[in-house]
Amino acid sequence: MKLYEKVAHAIEERIEQSFYQAGEKLPSIRALSLTHEVSISTAQEAYRLLEDQGWVESRPKSGFYVVNRQKAPQQLPDLSRPTQTPIEVSQWEEVLNLLCASTTADIVQLSRAIPDLEAPTLKPLMRIMSDLNKHGGGSILSYEDLRGADCLRLQIARLMVDSGCRLHPDDIITTAGCQEALSASLRAVTQQDDVVAVDSPSFYGSLQAIKALGLKALEIPTHPETGISIEALELAMEQWPVKAILITPTCNNPLGYTMPVEHKQRLLELTSRYDIPIIEDDIYGDLSYTSPRPPSIKSFDTEGRVLLCSSFSKSLAPGLRIGWVAPGRYVNQVMHMKYVVTASTPTLPQHGIAEFIAQGGYERHIRKMRAKYHQSRDVMIGWVEKYFPKGTKISYPQGGFLLWVELPTDIDTVELNQRTMKRGVSIAPGVLFSASGKYRNCMRLNFTDKPSEKNENAIKQVATCIQEMVSELT
Amino acid sequence: MKLYEKVAHAIEERIEQSFYQAGEKLPSIRALSLTHEVSISTAQEAYRLLEDQGWVESRPKSGFYVVNRQKAPQQLPDLSRPTQTPIEVSQWEEVLNLLCASTTADIVQLSRAIPDLEAPTLKPLMRIMSDLNKHGGGSILSYEDLRGADCLRLQIARLMVDSGCRLHPDDIITTAGCQEALSASLRAVTQQDDVVAVDSPSFYGSLQAIKALGLKALEIPTHPETGISIEALELAMEQWPVKAILITPTCNNPLGYTMPVEHKQRLLELTSRYDIPIIEDDIYGDLSYTSPRPPSIKSFDTEGRVLLCSSFSKSLAPGLRIGWVAPGRYVNQVMHMKYVVTASTPTLPQHGIAEFIAQGGYERHIRKMRAKYHQSRDVMIGWVEKYFPKGTKISYPQGGFLLWVELPTDIDTVELNQRTMKRGVSIAPGVLFSASGKYRNCMRLNFTDKPSEKNENAIKQVATCIQEMVSELT
Numbered sequence: 039m040k041l042y043e044k045v046a047h048a049i050e051e052r053i054e055q056s057f058y059q060a061g062e063k064l065p066s067i068r069a070l071s072l073t074h075e076v077s078i079s080t081a082q083e084a085y086r087l088l089e090d091q092g093w094v095e096s097r098p099k100s101g102f103y104v105v106n107r108q109k110a111p112q113q114l115p116d117l118s119r120p121t122q123t124p125i126e127v128s129q130w131e132e133v134l135n136l137l138c139a140s141t142t143a144d145i146v147q148l149s150r151a152i153p154d155l156e157a158p159t160l161k162p163l164m165r166i167m168s169d170l171n172k173h174g175g176g177s178i179l180s181y182e183d184l185r186g187a188d189c190l191r192l193q194i195a196r197l198m199v200d201s202g203c204r205l206h207p208d209d210i211i212t213t214a215g216c217q218e219a220l221s222a223s224l225r226a227v228t229q230q231d232d233v234v235a236v237d238s239p240s241f242y243g244s245l246q247a248i249k250a251l252g253l254k255a256l257e258i259p260t261h262p263e264t265g266i267s268i269e270a271l272e273l274a275m276e277q278w279p280v281k282a283i284l285i286t287p288t289c290n291n292p293l294g295y296t297m298p299v300e301h302k303q304r305l306l307e308l309t310s311r312y313d314i315p316i317i318e319d320d321i322y323g324d325l326s327y328t329s330p331r332p333p334s335i336k337s338f339d340t341e342g343r344v345l346l347c348s349s350f351s352k353s354l355a356p357g358l359r360i361g362w363v364a365p366g367r368y369v370n371q372v373m374h375m376k377y378v379v380t381a382s383t384p385t386l387p388q389h390g391i392a393e394f395i396a397q398g399g400y401e402r403h404i405r406k407m408r409a410k411y412h413q414s415r416d417v418m419i420g421w422v423e424k425y426f427p428k429g430t431k432i433s434y435p436q437g438g439f440l441l442w443v444e445l446p447t448d449i450d451t452v453e454l455n456q457r458t459m460k461r462g463v464s465i466a467p468g469v470l471f472s473a474s475g476k477y478r479n480c481m482r483l484n485f486t487d488k489p490s491e492k493n494e495n496a497i498k499q500v501a502t503c504i505q506e507m508v509s510e511l512t
Numbered sequence: 513m514k515l516y517e518k519v520a521h522a523i524e525e526r527i528e529q530s531f532y533q534a535g536e537k538l539p540s541i542r543a544l545s546l547t548h549e550v551s552i553s554t555a556q557e558a559y560r561l562l563e564d565q566g567w568v569e570s571r572p573k574s575g576f577y578v579v580n581r582q583k584a585p586q587q588l589p590d591l592s593r594p595t596q597t598p599i600e601v602s603q604w605e606e607v608l609n610l611l612c613a614s615t616t617a618d619i620v621q622l623s624r625a626i627p628d629l630e631a632p633t634l635k636p637l638m639r640i641m642s643d644l645n646k647h648g649g650g651s652i653l654s655y656e657d658l659r660g661a662d663c664l665r666l667q668i669a670r671l672m673v674d675s676g677c678r679l680h681p682d683d684i685i686t687t688a689g690c691q692e693a694l695s696a697s698l699r700a701v702t703q704q705d706d707v708v709a710v711d712s713p714s715f716y717g718s719l720q721a722i723k724a725l726g727l728k729a730l731e732i733p734t735h736p737e738t739g740i741s742i743e744a745l746e747l748a749m750e751q752w753p754v755k756a757i758l759i760t761p762t763c764n765n766p767l768g769y770t771m772p773v774e775h776k777q778r779l780l781e782l783t784s785r786y787d788i789p790i791i792e793d794d795i796y797g798d799l800s801y802t803s804p805r806p807p808s809i810k811s812f813d814t815e816g817r818v819l820l821c822s823s824f825s826k827s828l829a830p831g832l833r834i835g836w837v838a839p840g841r842y843v844n845q846v847m848h849m850k851y852v853v854t855a856s857t858p859t860l861p862q863h864g865i866a867e868f869i870a871q872g873g874y875e876r877h878i879r880k881m882r883a884k885y886h887q888s889r890d891v892m893i894g895w896v897e898k899y900f901p902k903g904t905k906i907s908y909p910q911g912g913f914l915l916w917v918e919l920p921t922d923i924d925t926v927e928l929n930q931r932t933m934k935r936g937v938s939i940a941p942g943v944l945f946s947a948s949g950k951y952r953n954c955m956r957l958n959f960t961d962k963p964s965e966k967n968e969n970a971i972k973q974v975a976t977c978i979q980e981m982v983s984e985l986t
Contacts, residue, residue: 356653356855357860359854384831
């Protein structure tokens with residue numbers, strides 16, 4: 039690390055720790071050079087770096103200020119209007135294209151939801167796992183308990199206190215990522231041809247699970263700030279035989295909203311009235327920008343009707359394939375599905391993660407990632423507002439590292455992605471997030487990486503391709 | 513290692529390498545003491561240890577001989593006679609009991625099919641994985657390719673040449689153990705309420721997958737030496753709308769047989785005539801006592817109708833959760849199921865295993881394990897013949913580490929297991945291996961461990977409990 043980077047890093051840490059608040063004036067260049075015992079030009083370079091990274095802004099003739107990060111995008115997407123009829127999910131080909139797209143280093147990946155895997159705060163986890171491999175002996179090679187490793191389930195129960203949940207370790211079953219949690223939950227509460235209500239847009243992995251299990255999706259209008267419309271859901275439930283609700287109410291993928299607490303409670307009351315279960319995907323919950331994180335729907339559930347699904351794939355690393363589910367009253371059905379589908383969860387990473395949490399490494403890592411993604415969000419929104427066509431609507435994520443963008447004109451983002459790929463940038467086309475082929479003019483972009491010239495250029499490339507397609511239309 | 517153990521080990525190695533053949537006379541005690549430069553009593557102790565472990569036998573006034581390992585049990589089980597009607601599988605409670613049974617160190621586990629995890633030949637694998645954790649960087653933490661790691665699929669394709677299969681790496685999808693391979697295959701080729709024909713007795717994990725996916729099992733009479741009866745299967749297929757066949761034709765679990773090559777071919781012809789797929793569970797195939805291993809049904813398949821399922825859970829270690837499937841013409845359906853159920857297979861162990869195979873570690877380990885299990889089999893058969901009631905029927909495994917035992921009297925092995933557990937021994941009750949509650953007087957025992965006094969005592973304890981139950985009956 040160069041000297042000016044060290045100085046910038048020190049300021050960054052103080053902003054993260056709220057020592058310097060949003061909008062506050064920062065020390066002058068002279069003061070900075072004195073405090074850190076560096077030259078004036080080094081202090082200048084440090085501020086320039088922080089400006090590039092979106093931490094600070096300079097105001098002419100006044101100095102440097104912490105960026106005010108509460109500024110929402112100029113225009114949010116509208117309430118979504120999906121086809122409100124139960125339908126078979128399609129789009130598998132498009133999802134497959136996304137999953138199998140080239141991942142070479144020369145492509146800027148804005149498409150898949152992969153967290154920061156180069157963070158120094160992950161190193162202790164790797165060391166713990168390395169040691170376990172070396173010294174763990176035969177037990178680390180054997181099947182784990184069907185429910186998962188005791189030590190990990192204990193730590194998950196402790197972590198979930200932040201979300202308002204009082205879970206016993208035996209309420210929890212570990213899984214092969216959140217995906218197994220979701221599909222085992224779906225299978226546990228439905229039969230073939232059943233109707234499942236979902237928020238819309240919705241995570242394509244959930245939609246594909248609905249498809250593969252022979253179920254039908256009923257997409258419900260969803261607000262970009264408050265989530266699934268309870269009113270629309272109630273109307274749909276009067277009209278259709280909904281057997282389960284599958285939603286991501288906290289730091290939603292792809293929209294980024296967190297449902298207000300009252301909405302979460304109203305949703306739970308509604309399902310209680312109709313006696314149906316909620317499958318709550320909480321995978322981004324720990325990456326909420328507020329601390330403590332928002333409560334889960336599960337935290338209000340006294341009837342065991344919520345199947346809370348989560349994973350360490352977004353908070354730590356997806357390649358570990360460690361997720362979990364707290365299935366409430368459906369524990370036996372989920373355990374059966376878990377057994378027949380994967381038999382048990384990999385042993386070593388369960389023990390590794392448990393130890394990492396116990397040592398405080400998880401909390402440290404999450405704190406860093408929250409601050410990082412929060413800051414990246416604002417820079418990313420700024421870029422999209424700057425480079426994309428006027429009238430572009432942008433989500434305002436409250437956690438995680440995903441941005442939803444709706445273009446003002448009717449251009450197809452599947453084709454857009456083909457064009458951007460040729461320029462070395464991948465995006466996730468909006469159509470993946472709908473059962474009925476909606477959102478063709480939308481896209482999801484991740485802002486995992488620290489803002490950099492490379493990423494700003496990637497956004498510029500996408501904007502250029504959009505411009506091309508728009509001018510071809512007219 | 514003590515001196516006499518070293519000497520015994522040297523002899524053992526030479527028997528493994530067929531330097532000393534079955535039935536051959538071994539050097540005298542005096543000769544042994546001279547060759548190895550040890551005392552007479554050390555040489556005597558070495559032979560005594562080898563005798564205890566079942567490698568050698570002493571013939572009075574003649575000397576020590578390599579045990580003749582071709583001796584089959586006195587009485588094999590009869591051709592099975594299951595209920596030949598499609599039925600819903602039950603027995604989940606019993607399976608759950610087995611899976612959740614205490615695994616403390618003071619219990620001799622003869623119940624679950626766990627391989628030797630303390631083998632020194634596994635150490636290089638652990639070292640490779642330890643290094644990957646330390647130096648692998650971010651890529652080892654990310655999602656792997658949906659099909660699995662290229663490097664591992666290449667190695668699997670190479671290994672499978674021994675089974676007569678010419679697979680391209682892209683024909684292979686890695687999975688969370690063989691269990692995911694089996695359930696994804698089942699789901700890919702069936703719809704709810706479909707009928708699946710199975711060998712009988714049959715692996716309980718397959719039966720439970722049939723149950724959980726809403727399918728019906730049709731159990732087909734099965735011979736303890738040649739496997740599923742082709743004639744009975746043909747009759748059943750004329751009578752019932754069979755949609756798939758799920759069998760373990762090589763080193764069967766629980767019976768241990770390997771279907772003769774002609775039977776494998778005839779089975780394939782039959783399914784070709786009816787145009788239905790075969791799900792071939794080959795998880796124990798590499799642990800066949802013959803070298804090269806027997807051909808798989810897949811090796812004769814020119815129509816892509818066989819879904820070959822396997823795993824490193826029995827050949828290396830189950831806690832890694834790395835299996836694979838070569839789904840033939842069903843590759844798209846299986847890939848979809850794989851995606852919605854686990855999204856991707858853990859990254860690090862895939863790379864670790866690939867490197868282990870590439871370095872020759874896998875072949876070395878398998879060679880050791882084959883010899884070890886082969887030898888344990890004969891000792892185990894000897895003990896069961898010695899201690900169990902007259903008329904007990906015993907399987908004659910051709911690979912793997914599992915023995916099937918049929919008691920002459922009608923005692924319930926679920927109750928037997930409850931009694932043996934109190935004496936610190938677990939067995940797998942036969943009823944788990946049937947959809948229709950057959951095999952109540954049968955049990956499966958593993959012989960993973962090196963023969964020892966502890967294990968001989970465990971068999972004696974089981975025999976004592978049987979005796980108790982028999983005398984209570986009369």
